[in-house]
Amino acid sequence: MTDPAVLTAKLIRCASVTPSEGGALHLLQGVLQEAGFTCQRVDRGGIANLFARWGAKGANKSFGFNGHTDVVPVGDAAAWTHDPFGAEIVDGWMYGRGATDMKSGVAAFVAAAIDFVRDTPPDGSVILTITGDEEGEGKDGTLALLDWMAANGERMTHCLVGEPTCPDEMGEMMKIGRRGSMTAFFTATGVQGHSAYPHRARNPLTALVRLLARLEEKPLDAGTPHFDPSTLAITTVDCGNPANNVIPARATATVNIRFNDLHSGASLSDWLCREARAVEAETGVQIALRASISGESFLTPPGEFSALIAKAVQAETGRTPTASTSGGTSDARFVKHHCPVVEFGLVGKTMHQVDERVPVAQIHQLKAIYSRILRDYFA
Structure with a gap:
């Protein structure tokens, strides 16, 4: 089994402060290629991006994950209790810049995708679009990936963005749109x-x-x-x-x-x-x-896709997530032009803060949710 916590730690140790790639996408490309994914770097305007697909190009069903490995600056490094790029684990918490937003989310969906296609190869494809420009202006990040996909005949039928969406408790909220x-x-x-x-x-x-x-x-x-x-x-x-x-x-x-x-x-x-x-x-x-x-504001109307995600979250956490449009912007605002998109991820309390951290158990729980979503989607 692919351990999402180990992968999260490796990603945190990559100092990928926007616009630096920091080795994070290079690391993921190696992991995904070894698992049989076709990978393509889609760099534009000095920004590094990664496209990865398992399965046939142009499949009738193609589930996509979207996320980012770039992080905001650490601020006053002396104010951190632990090395912001050390991925130290203390009392069950993993510390580091990007631990919550959103290297753990990327690690969870990468681990879920790798294990899913290995153990139960689907009749369809799984696509991962990972950018290094979400915390920046965004014009050469997910947009560059979507432009490249359109030019090369690649398409997701549905997409899940792995941003932190839960205010206080794991499983309490998903985002079906944004202001x-x-x-x-x-x-x-x-x-x-x-x-x-x-x-x-x-x-x-x-x-x-x-x-x-x-x-x-x-x-x-x-x-x-x-x-x-x-x-x-x-x-x-x-x-x-x-x-x-x-x-x-x-x-x-x-x-x-x-x-x-x-x-x-x-x-x-x-x-x-x-x-x-x-x-x-x-x-x-x-x-x-x-x-x-x-x-612009957008909405993915509640329907089969959001219900599938809510069902998987409830099965793994015991909570049925509220369908919300609250919060700031995310790269879902770009994906919505390509296919229906919903966001679900971790509790975001410490993102962008000094001592950003995530419970290690939550990383494993998030992988389990993403794995169930993939199984149910291709069932």
Whole structure:
């Protein structure tokens, strides 16, 4: 049997901080090729990615797993109790950057896939898409893999993303969609002047404060059947002004919006632009808007696929997972254009933290869940 905890430890010891590959994908390629998987490195823009398939190309049933081996920086290494790349096990917990997000998830589905195709070869194929760019911008990660697959006639019929999905207890939540995410950058340009003579200036901060108040004045919506209400958060306001008696000529503000399926990046951009134009007319201050859309909201409607995953999770944990769309973005936002996608993985409490860690028993439990999903899918 392939031990997912041993594989997790080996992956943690690869210092694969985005965009460095750190040896993690090289390690997985060797393990998968030895197990009979056809592997292809799909590197783009300085980012390393790995495609692996067992079974025939273009099979009628092709189950896919998606995950990432890149990790966020460790931060203050001196604040860690254990070496962030040491994979030390203490009191049943494995410590290390990526232990939760998500080298354990990758190890669990790699181990499950290897043992499954060896012991019960399916009538179909198993595909693994593993990226080194999930924690970065994402444009050369899973997107590169999906572009390569489209160009080479490779296709998954369904995909499971192994991101951590459970808030507190193993098995309590899976993700059937995600909110959209966008950031709006405002630049207000007025007229500089002495603070004792405000009538001779045109204060960009006054305009920005008014605009931000308008944006926060009322909720964007009340939520939808599968999504919580959309949220808008002001994340920064700045003018770089060191003088307390000078009205600045320029000021900036940033707003982050997490939105449900009542909106799109385009519709929200139009709304933000209309509000900015209204404040321009009121104040005479010019306000420029630049919007960056990280991902649109999406939903995999509850059905046979999500039910199959929920059944496997319940069988292994005793809990029936809630179908949620909460949290931030993930690479499922790219996969959803390719095939139906659901996310299920570990408890994510310590991800990105100092002393990130995972219970070793949970890694084995996750492998058991993924193994059952594969058996039920191809049954």
